[in-house]
Amino acid sequence: MRIVFAGTPEFAVPALRALIASGNPPCAVYTQPDRPAGRGRRIASSPVKQLASDHGLPVFQPESLKGPEELERLRELAPDLMVVVAYGLILPPPVLTVPRLGCVNIHASLLPRWRGAAPIQRAILAGDRETGVTLMRIEPRLDAGPMLGKRSCLIGDDDSAATLHDRLAGLGAELLAELLPALAEGCLAGEAQDESRVTYAEKIEKSEARIDWQQDATTLSRRVRAFNPWPVAETTLDGTVLRIWSARALDTPQDTAPGTVLAAAKNLDVACGRGTLRILEIQTPGKRRMSAADFLNAHALAGKRLGT
Structure with a gap:
């Protein structure tokens, strides 16, 4: 299976590592462009780029996926599946049609609760006792696609966004590895989200x-x-x-x-x-x-x- 992986921050690293360990490493990795980071504001590569480079995987860093040249490059990669984890760029509708088996995303909540940018922080702020990760098919609407699988975990009284982030990143990687064979066979049925239960995790200011x-x-x-x-x-x-x-x-x-x-x-x-x-x-x-x-x-x- 030809997989294209798209991700940027540390949260996406365990999922990419799981794909590499599966014996079916991505044929290409998309991540955001290098940007200033740290106190010195030096240009730095994303954690995903660093891992991909360590394993000799082709890396692409477009500012946007909206241009025809980026769509054509993706078509030339001829992916069967695109796996997205905290990429930071919205996939335009034409991109979603390129992979033969579609595009899937690992989201850090138990959808349909906490769609949006900050599900980990909003779950803690709301006093939720449980959260988790959801593997879903990507649709044009934000985090609204059919759910393919979930893993849950408790939110402890001492959990911070940092500790919960790391736990959920690991759960997402485990879920992806578990469901990868079914994704390859194209036999994974999706469950529609209950729109009456949707909550939104607005960006943290x-x-x-x-x-x-x-x-x-x-x-x-x-x-x-x-x-x-x-x-x-x-x-x-x-x-x-x-x-x-x-x-x-x-x-x-x-x-x-x-x-x-x-x-x-x-x-x-x-x-x-x-x-x-x-x-x-x-x-x-x-x-x-x-x-x-x-x-x-x-x-x-x-x-x-x-x-x-």
């Missing part, structure tokens, strides 16, 4: 990272977890931005003004609209992340208010 201490502790702990590793939840202390990397909600009843530091000896506990948020890991501008205990060794915070 950096402005969402600012902590509102009027909210309850459970909501704030979810925000901290959902925004790790980006954009990272933040508040202010005497005008200085503090980034909160991890925290835990406590049911401790209190009637102190939201944002007030309640305990600042061994633990950094902050009053919320309801309950208390225990900050576990924190970062100040220009410094590395550190434990709240280490931060408290150098800062006297008792009675101060955050976010004012």
Whole structure:
């Protein structure tokens, strides 16, 4: 089977690795163009390109797939199947007709819940207890194609977007490897999505990272977890931005003004609209992340208010 793989970030790497390990490596890999990355803003290859190059696979990096020349190049590859995982570019309708067996996508949610750009973060923000991955056929509508298979997992109380991302990436690769033989035979029936159960995972905006201490502790702990590793939840202390990397909600009843530091000896506990948020890991501008205990060794915070 001639497979074309399209993916860009780290989330797509396990799926590409699974195809290579299957003995049926892609005949070509599409990924987004090299872009500036890191503090130095140096031009860097995507994680998918790095893996593909390590295995000597042909790599293509068009800015768009809309041009006739890109459509013709894809036709020349004569793919049987196109596998897409977090590619970052929309496949135009003409592209969907090129592979003999169609185009499939690994999506990081249990469709039809959380179609869209940020399913991992939105699931945590909503307090979902379960999520997973779905292998689906690609249709012109966003994440609306028939579902070919699913793998589920629980969302733990300590799961961040980072830990859940890695788990789901692995699940997606396992699901693809499991269903690949049936895809090759063209015998995998799809299940239509129930449109009445659709929810959308809007793109995460950096402005969402600012902590509102009027909210309850459970909501704030979810925000901290959902925004790790980006954009990272933040508040202010005497005008200085503090980034909160991890925290835990406590049911401790209190009637102190939201944002007030309640305990600042061994633990950094902050009053919320309801309950208390225990900050576990924190970062100040220009410094590395550190434990709240280490931060408290150098800062006297008792009675101060955050976010004012």
